Amino acid sequence: MRRVLLAAAAVLVAAAPLAACQREGGGGLAGGRVQLGGPFNLIDMNGQPVTEKALLGKPTAIFFGFTYCPEVCPTTLTDLTAWLKALGPDADKLNVVFVSVDPERDTPEQLRLYLSNFDPRIRGLTGAPDAVAKAAKAYRVYYQKVPQEGGGYTIDHSSSVYLFDAKGQFVAPIAYQSPPERAVSQLRALLAG
Template structure:
């Protein structure tokens, strides 16, 4: 009897999974655009991206609309990040170098998740070590949280012996020139796959 019970449970689980996937496809929550193409968010899924008002590393207040006309690569991080942020910024620099001159069309944005420490001056100093085309953005806690919410991102302050660090989303959001979401580059994604995604958003 226990074996029969598990068989029935497994069968119903399989039916439930198939039903969920079928419903998701029918509702347009996601779609795959063919071999080698990235999955994109369907029209019925919650929108990723949206309006923000922040301050760049030069101390100038900017909004999302000032970046219209260029595809964007948006990343949330912070200057005291020990690994994820510098690794991602170095990878983006290497990828844009491989793409060549057309990479000038891509605007890379680093939005801090630690605005209490990441002043415009601190961002400017930090970004000197990376691709000069990267724009760093900070602001009030409320402004940064609003940007995180718009991009469905995540950030949490984590206490340490010496103060605190930040746990945060590690993916790079690739946005079309009109500001709409296209796809993501995951942390530690292979360069070949990431390059294909960047070229796709530059098309």
């Protein structure tokens, strides 16, 4: 029951920033767009520094998760891999980014190993805990460490893939386990501008 309540709370918290932007006078819209995204300073799977500027010039699909995730992350990354395959050569015109919300365990090496199971165009980012927290806040991503019996932990987190245009402006989310044809259609529309 506790897990169900936590999952429901996570969905509400994750949806709240987008819902708040829909209210009249909510202040979250600029030119009809939700204000999501912003500056970050992270490192990639090779230990190289990466900022949000590296994503400009191509549309971007970005997903926040962690490599020890038992279900949502491997499912979403498997979906992303299938969507990229469905896009064919057009998939090369898209940035696809997986940002870890578990910097304690998700080193560049761990990200590289984990992401080797998925499409090679998916780029993994991590960083110091404060840098990850700042990026998650800019992208309005919910995440929270949840202790488990035996001293371990898992992480509850937002589960949507966020789409941005080539200028870094938020376009739309792709919901967790969205039907493949809908997700691919959203990606094609993103690529078409």
